[in-house]
Amino acid sequence: MIPVRGFEGHKVAVLGLGRSGLAAARALAAGGAEPLVWDDSPEARDRAEAAGFAPFVPTRARPFEGVAALIVSPGIPHLYPRPNPIVARALAEGIPVDNDIGLFFRSWATPDWDNFDAAPRVIAVTGSNGKSTTTALIHHILEVAGKPVQMAGNIGRGVLDLEPAGDGDVVVLELSSYQTELARALTPDIAVFTNLSPDHLDRHGGIGGYFAAKRRLFAEGGPDRAVIGVDETEGRFLANQIGAGPGDDRVIRVSSGQKLDGPGWSVFARKGFLAEWRKGRQVASIDLREIAGLPGAHNHQNACAAYAAVRPLGLAPKLIEQALHSFAGLPHRSxxxxxxxxxxxxxxxxxxxxxxxxxxxxxxxxxxxxxxxxxxxxxxxxxxxxxxxxxxxxxxxxxxxxxxxxxxxxxxxxxxxxxxxxxxxxxxxxxxxxxxxxxxxxxxxxxxxxxxxxxxxxxxxxxxxxx
The missing domain is CATH 3.90.190.20 (Mur ligase, C-terminal domain)
Structure with missing residues (x-):
């Protein structure tokens, strides 16, 4: 568990008691806060009460009196099509609204890191399609490489259920637009944008709001490396905004279907082959055609994104290729x-x-x-x-x-x-x-x-x- 920092001795309301909400309540308590919890489901409230959590009572005349923040689960609307009434009340009263992702990023680093030989890293993956496979593939590659690695977010565990960081640890997070839109802190070391297609538009007020929610992962924290799928206009725009010029290798451009051979850093797949280019020359190639766990061009794009995400960590192309061949794929995804x-x-x-x-x-x-x-x-x-x-x-x-x-x-x-x-x-x-x-x-x-x-x-x- 990651104890939440910054709320010691304060009451914090938690709205929504699914996987992420309960993990947030436990992590807040571990950090010295007093969580007050609420869910519209009586069964969820009963489970929370049995776990020892005090209730948040939204029907009180002044429900947020003495409350330092409201932590909201991803499925609860906070903006469009209209805020949940409890969220709306918090916004009106100026109560900071956050989610478990924001709590994670404010709490992940600790003074213990001063004694580490290698600082822990966070790789965060977002996008419309392929983000679960890309996240799981990055995790698999790092496991094969012998790196200490954990996976969480929209896949696997809630982020606050992770173990505290150890020397050289890597955390791989899959983040949905619901999560990136609300988090008050977003500071990954490496951020990945797979692609964009229309989805969840009612929740974000249209395609522009949907893209803006994804873009926050890159704009808020300024990752050291940004891996950007550039097969859509939004990806090309995002890469352009982050990079200082065509040769800026803080941006790694990724594509499935088009050759990217400019002066910068790129990874692309064409006709079943992955190619890595840097400074105008090819430095690696991998045949993806017979990798059973990654069939089709869309999975080749996922392979390119995962490859690009782990290369800045110093992993060799041959090792990555070995890991790709042993990846079994995810259930329900090809x-x-x-x-x-x-x-x-x-x-x-x-x-x-x-x-x-x-x-x-x-x-x-x-x-x-x-x-x-x-x-x-x-x-x-x-x-x-x-x-x-x-x-x-x-x-x-x-x-x-x-x-x-x-x-x-x-x-x-x-x-x-x-x-x-x-x-x-x-x-x-x-x-x-x-x-x-x-x-x-x-x-x-x-x-x-x-x-x-x-x-x-x-x-x-x-x-x-x-x-």
């Missing part, structure tokens, strides 16, 4: 579930938006595509250029019929349920094809989250008879 009768079954349940589904559809040559769920604004009309590899679509969930109207002449079948879609796709798939779950939609019509959706697909596929 995860190979089974090979049966010459057909591959791939679980990409995390492909919840059009951009991530487009990348999945480009990763395999001939696809039986399972899609649908709770569709997002705009539907899937923008996937039209990527449907050439789809032999047939099997549409499920709330938006199945809407999706059917948007995929033109692509053969399709309304299946409604995952079980029926898997059964029909398995019956019709031919050797060499891939049955791909890439929903391009949220899961909340039939499942509590994308993980449960992916687990259902996996279980159904594993239950298919051999032969």
């Amino acid at each position: 995860q190979l579930v089974r090979e049966r009768n010459g057909v591959r079954y791939v679980n990409d349940s995390k492909a919840t938006n059009v951009d991530s589904a487009a990348k999945a559809l480009q990763a395999f040559p001939r696809i039986r595509w399972i899609a649908g769920g709770l569709g997002k604004d705009g539907g899937i009309a923008d996937l039209a250029p990527y449907l050439g590899s789809v032999a047939k679509a099997y549409l499920i969930g709330h938006s199945a019929r809407d999706f059917a109207l948007q995929i033109g002449d692509t053969p399709h079948e309304i299946c409604e349920t995952m079980a029926q879609a898997v059964e029909r796709a398995a019956a019709e798939a031919e050797p060499g094809e891939t049955v791909l779950l890439a929903p391009a939609a949220a899961s909340f019509d039939q499942y509590p989250n994308f993980e449960k959706r992916g687990e259902d697909f996996t279980a159904l596929v594993q239950a298919l008879p051999d032969g």
Whole structure:
């Protein structure tokens, strides 16, 4: 646990008692603060009370009297589409509002570091798609290299549940836009921006607010190195704002599909090969085509971002290449579930938006595509250029019929349920094809989250008879 510094002897309100909220309450208490906790769920409040935490009472006439700060969990709106009423009250009264990420960055460094031979480092990863895989891949590479490393944030543990830093430790954080937007302190040593595509727009008041939330990771703390995906305009703009000129190697530009060979530092993938360039010359190359845990161009971009993030730590290209080959991939992200009768079954349940589904559809040559769920604004009309590899679509969930109207002449079948879609796709798939779950939609019509959706697909596929 990371004891929170700076609130000794003060009351601090904690709103939201999920994983990050409870960890924040424990860490505040460990640092000498008095946490007061609240959640709209009576069950969550009961668990917190059983753990010994005093309640925050929002219905009091002056609920923030004597309270030094309000710590808000990521899922609770603080700005758009409108602030949670408790947050709104704190804003009106001038109570500082923060989250567990801000508490982590204000508390991570301690006087003990003066005795370390090597200062601990923080690598923070954000972006629309690929940030979980990139984060896990960075963690894996550092483990293979024998570095002391921990992983947390939007993946794995809450940040305040990490162990205090030791000599030369590295922490790898996946940070969502919800987390970067509110944190009052953001000071990573290396910051990674994978890409940007429209998502969570209601929460951020549009695409500009969404990008601004991501940009804070770079603008607030001034990382020593910034790894920036430059395949979209926003990434190119961000790299331009950070760099002092084309040769400024504090910025490492990353791409999947375009050659970056200018005077600066770049890592890019083309035709399945990763290349690192510095000062106008190539210094390393890795063949990504046969790495089972990283299929497709989108995963090649993730590999480039992870490679670029660990190179400033002194890791050699050959060691990184070795680690890439032993990376198993993450569940629900282009995860190979089974090979049966010459057909591959791939679980990409995390492909919840059009951009991530487009990348999945480009990763395999001939696809039986399972899609649908709770569709997002705009539907899937923008996937039209990527449907050439789809032999047939099997549409499920709330938006199945809407999706059917948007995929033109692509053969399709309304299946409604995952079980029926898997059964029909398995019956019709031919050797060499891939049955791909890439929903391009949220899961909340039939499942509590994308993980449960992916687990259902996996279980159904594993239950298919051999032969």
